[in-house]
Amino acid sequence: MTTKFIPQVKPILERKAEIASQVENATRTYRFYSYKNEPIDLPVIRVPITLPLYRMENYRTRLQQRAWIKERNVSSDHFKTGEENDSVQKEQHKFLWELATEEKKNIAQITEILRTEGQKEPILVTHLGVVVNGNRRLAAMRELYKSDPNAFADFLQVDCMVLPPSATEDDLKEIEVKLQMTPETRLPYDWISESIAIQDLSDRGKDPETIAALMRLKDGSKVRTKLRMLTEIDIYLKDWLHQEGNYKEVLDAEQIVYELTVRFAKKEGTELEIARKLGWILLDRRGEDGRIYNYKEIVGSLLPEITGKIRDVFPNETSVTNAGDDIEVEDLELEFDLDDSQISIEQGVSNFLQNCRDNEEMQDSVIKLCDLVVEGRKQRKNGQAAFKAVNDANTKLLAVELASAEKSTYEGIRNQLKSIQSRVSVLLEELSRLEGRAVINTN
Numbered sequence: 001m002t003t004k005f006i007p008q009v010k011p012i013l014e015r016k017a018e019i020a021s022q023v024e025n026a027t028r029t030y031r032f033y034s035y036k037n038e039p040i041d042l043p044v045i046r047v048p049i050t051l052p053l054y055r056m057e058n059y060r061t062r063l064q065q066r067a068w069i070k071e072r073n074v075s076s077d078h079f080k081t082g083e084e085n086d087s088v089q090k091e092q093h094k095f096l097w098e099l100a101t102e103e104k105k106n107i108a109q110i111t112e113i114l115r116t117e118g119q120k121e122p123i124l125v126t127h128l129g130v131v132v133n134g135n136r137r138l139a140a141m142r143e144l145y146k147s148d149p150n151a152f153a154d155f156l157q158v159d160c161m162v163l164p165p166s167a168t169e170d171d172l173k174e175i176e177v178k179l180q181m182t183p184e185t186r187l188p189y190d191w192i193s194e195s196i197a198i199q200d201l202s203d204r205g206k207d208p209e210t211i212a213a214l215m216r217l218k219d220g221s222k223v224r225t226k227l228r229m230l231t232e233i234d235i236y237l238k239d240w241l242h243q244e245g246n247y248k249e250v251l252d253a254e255q256i257v258y259e260l261t262v263r264f265a266k267k268e269g270t271e272l273e274i275a276r277k278l279g280w281i282l283l284d285r286r287g288e289d290g291r292i293y294n295y296k297e298i299v300g301s302l303l304p305e306i307t308g309k310i311r312d313v314f315p316n317e318t319s320v321t322n323a324g325d326d327i328e329v330e331d332l333e334l335e336f337d338l339d340d341s342q343i344s345i346e347q348g349v350s351n352f353l354q355n356c357r358d359n360e361e362m363q364d365s366v367i368k369l370c371d372l373v374v375e376g377r378k379q380r381k382n383g384q385a386a387f388k389a390v391n392d393a394n395t396k397l398l399a400v401e402l403a404s405a406e407k408s409t410y411e412g413i414r415n416q417l418k419s420i421q422s423r424v425s426v427l428l429e430e431l432s433r434l435e436g437r438a439v440i441n442t443n
Helices: 014-023 061-072 086-101 110-117 134-148 167-181 191-203 210-213 220-240 254-264 270-286 291-299 303-313 349-354 362-382 387-400 409-443
Strands: 028-035 040-048 124-125 131-133 156-161
Touching: 014 040, 028 156, 028 167, 061 086, 061 134, 061 167, 061 191, 061 387, 086 110, 086 134, 110 134, 131 134, 131 167, 167 191, 167 210, 191 210, 191 220, 210 220, 220 254, 220 270, 254 270, 254 291, 254 349, 270 291, 270 303, 270 349, 270 362, 291 303, 303 349, 303 362, 362 387, 387 409
Parallel strands: 124 156
Antiparallel strands: 028 040, 040 156, 124 131
């Protein structure tokens, strides 16, 4: 985004001295309620608009910072250690200006409020002039002033309330959370930024109940869930997409990630591996219609069944010896009920799903099996599942034209037909037993 303001960082000792002098002679105060859980009257001073520094640990810009770092392949602490640097302040200004001007439904833009009403509340800064609350407002005032110095002459200087020198980094983080990460916030944080903030507070020794109180969440269980969600999305981005830290890929997937995470929590070992990879395929293939919600139990109560289906339809591909080879997916939609002995968790299934990572055709085949499993559960409720499955399988087989098959697929087709033949024999024997029981029960 194009910006007019160019930051010029004033040396830290000069800033500190100027702020201290003004604080000593301040004639105004502002009653502040978010510092150490007690009201405090903070001195209000008026400083040149160029003096305050943007705070790099601002949670709201964390995603933009990480994307910028990844794109340029620079040190992960580039922004944190460069707070006193003109170029770093310039990039942070761009991020904040973008946030200040973005449109949110039913929320007035910060720029429009400042344009019409001016500065109504002082921004909050440390004794060194680092902005703790009001970073977006400062960016907007700077851009408005640069765009028309006459119309916005009042922004040549800005009102700041100053925290005492004793305020620690933990205090600053708590203040940001209290002021901005609560349900009443006018412009909510995205779910990733909120989760990162929770992780940060947790790493600093805050327990889930304390964090929940700070963020006005219901209880500590909400905090723990958000921490698990961030862990799961970190694994997905790093191990599956190979795009570590690229959180923009999942900003639209909060509910999906939640549904997956709460079900992953009940899994462990290879079962968890399979659940994750299935979930990641569903996450990859999510659409605007939110169809993944129909599949949430695929990684939950239906996991053993879908695992069995994958092994049954892809017996060669999921064998431990062949699972690491390149897989050619047969577009075969068959619904088979599996004996309990066949429903097991195998590394071969996990390997097969891993091989689906970069192959949309393979992913679609897995999703089709998920469709069958989900539909099967629905049909079982009215006793029609078995008939529908056999009917669908027969329809698919009737549509097969071997004459048009490529020679390279012959062996695969033969293996699939043998598997089908074997399964049909088992089902016919079971059907005969059930028919016999039915006759006995009738008599």
